[in-house]
Amino acid sequence: MHTKITSFSEADIEEASELLARRHQGDRIHEPALPERFSRPSEARLELEQTWKASTVNGMSAGGVVARQDGKMVGYLIGVxxxxxxWGRSVWxxxxxxxxxxxYSAELYRDLYAALSPTWVALGCLYHVTNIPASDQAAIDAWFNLSFGKEHVYGLRETAPASSFDVPIDPTLEIRRASPADLDISSQLDDVISLHQSRSPVYSIVTPYDREEVRQETLEQLENPEWKTWLALRNGQLVSTQVYLPAQPPRGIGNMVLPEKCSFLGFAATREEEQGQGIGRILTAHGLADDYATGYAFCFTDWRATNLLSSRMWMRQGWRPIAYRLTRRLDERVLWSHAKASPAPWLDKRFANE
Structure with missing residues (x-):
C-alpha cells in the first residue's frame, strides 16, 4: 500500500485526535496510572489543539504532516x-x-520526520526535540535511527505511608520543613545541581542568573502553603534539600502523563561531600510520606539521562519512566552546504563553485 504524506491542516485535527486517543489507550496498558480521560478523543483533542496552535509563533511556523494509506490517517507529526x-533555535x-x-510500523516516524524537518532547517532551527511515551520501544528505536538520543526522563511513582519506607536512621540529622525564616539556609544549595550538570558526563550549560530575583522567588515559595521545602541539617548546616509542590504540566509534555492527586518533586540537592551517604533517600522517604498524608496519590519528577547520580537514584527510589525527551542537534554547516545548488549571495565563492 502506498503511503501519502501531506501537510497537516486544521481539518485534520478531529481524525488526529482519534489517533492520539488510541495511542494513549495503548500507553495505559503499560502504565495504568496515566489519566484515563485522554483515552477519549474529545479530551485528547484539547492537548492536540494546543500543540497545533503553538506550531506557529510570531508568524514562524514549524508546520505538521499527515500520513495516509487509502485515505485513512495512519500517522501525524507536528513541530513547535x-x-x-x-534552547537556542529549536523545534519541539x-x-x-x-x-x-x-x-503500522513505527518506521513511519522516520518518513514523517524526513518530510517535515526541512521546514525546520529552513527556519534555521537545528536543535530538534521529540517527547515520546517510554513504553513505545518501537517508536524509540525509530527515533534513535534518526540519530536522536535520550536526553531527559520523566518518571512517576506512588506516594506511600512512612511505615512502608525502609531507610536508615541517622540521629545526627534534623529533618524539618522550611519556613520563610529559613530563606538564607534553604538557598545554600542553589548552585549544586547546575554545577554538577555542567560537568562530565552531562555537560549542560550554566547561564548567568539574577541571584536577588531567585532569592525573591524562593521566599515566595516558602510562603506558599502548597510548596513544601524539606531540609536535612546536621549541626545547623544544610546538607540536603527537596521541594515538593502540586504537579504542573511539564514543558513539551502537557497533561497527558499527570494522574489526579499528583505532586511534583521539583528540586533535590545534596551537598557534594555528603552525596552517596543515603541522605537523599531519607529525605525522599520523608517527602513522599508527607505527600501521602496530605492526599497525594502519585509523585512526578524528571531528570537528565546523562546525570548518573539522579538517573540511578530516582529509579532505585521507585520512579518509573513514563516519557522521554529525545534530541538531535544538526551540524550548522548544513545551512550553507544545502545552498550549494543555488548559492546565496553571502556564500564564499569557493563553496558556491564546488
Missing part, C-alpha cells in the same frame, strides 16, 4: 518552534504532537 536563550515535537496507528 522555540527560540530562546536556553511535543507529547501530543505525534501519533501512529500502531498496526
Amino acid at each position: 518552534p522555540k527560540i530562546n536563550e536556553m 515535537v511535543e507529547y501530543a504532537g505525534h501519533a501512529l496507528d500502531r498496526s
Whole structure:
C-alpha cells in the first residue's frame, strides 16, 4: 500500500485526535496510572489543539504532516518552534504532537520526520526535540535511527505511608520543613545541581542568573502553603534539600502523563561531600510520606539521562519512566552546504563553485 504524506491542516485535527486517543489507550496498558480521560478523543483533542496552535509563533511556523494509506490517517507529526536563550533555535515535537496507528510500523516516524524537518532547517532551527511515551520501544528505536538520543526522563511513582519506607536512621540529622525564616539556609544549595550538570558526563550549560530575583522567588515559595521545602541539617548546616509542590504540566509534555492527586518533586540537592551517604533517600522517604498524608496519590519528577547520580537514584527510589525527551542537534554547516545548488549571495565563492 502506498503511503501519502501531506501537510497537516486544521481539518485534520478531529481524525488526529482519534489517533492520539488510541495511542494513549495503548500507553495505559503499560502504565495504568496515566489519566484515563485522554483515552477519549474529545479530551485528547484539547492537548492536540494546543500543540497545533503553538506550531506557529510570531508568524514562524514549524508546520505538521499527515500520513495516509487509502485515505485513512495512519500517522501525524507536528513541530513547535522555540527560540530562546536556553534552547537556542529549536523545534519541539511535543507529547501530543505525534501519533501512529500502531498496526503500522513505527518506521513511519522516520518518513514523517524526513518530510517535515526541512521546514525546520529552513527556519534555521537545528536543535530538534521529540517527547515520546517510554513504553513505545518501537517508536524509540525509530527515533534513535534518526540519530536522536535520550536526553531527559520523566518518571512517576506512588506516594506511600512512612511505615512502608525502609531507610536508615541517622540521629545526627534534623529533618524539618522550611519556613520563610529559613530563606538564607534553604538557598545554600542553589548552585549544586547546575554545577554538577555542567560537568562530565552531562555537560549542560550554566547561564548567568539574577541571584536577588531567585532569592525573591524562593521566599515566595516558602510562603506558599502548597510548596513544601524539606531540609536535612546536621549541626545547623544544610546538607540536603527537596521541594515538593502540586504537579504542573511539564514543558513539551502537557497533561497527558499527570494522574489526579499528583505532586511534583521539583528540586533535590545534596551537598557534594555528603552525596552517596543515603541522605537523599531519607529525605525522599520523608517527602513522599508527607505527600501521602496530605492526599497525594502519585509523585512526578524528571531528570537528565546523562546525570548518573539522579538517573540511578530516582529509579532505585521507585520512579518509573513514563516519557522521554529525545534530541538531535544538526551540524550548522548544513545551512550553507544545502545552498550549494543555488548559492546565496553571502556564500564564499569557493563553496558556491564546488
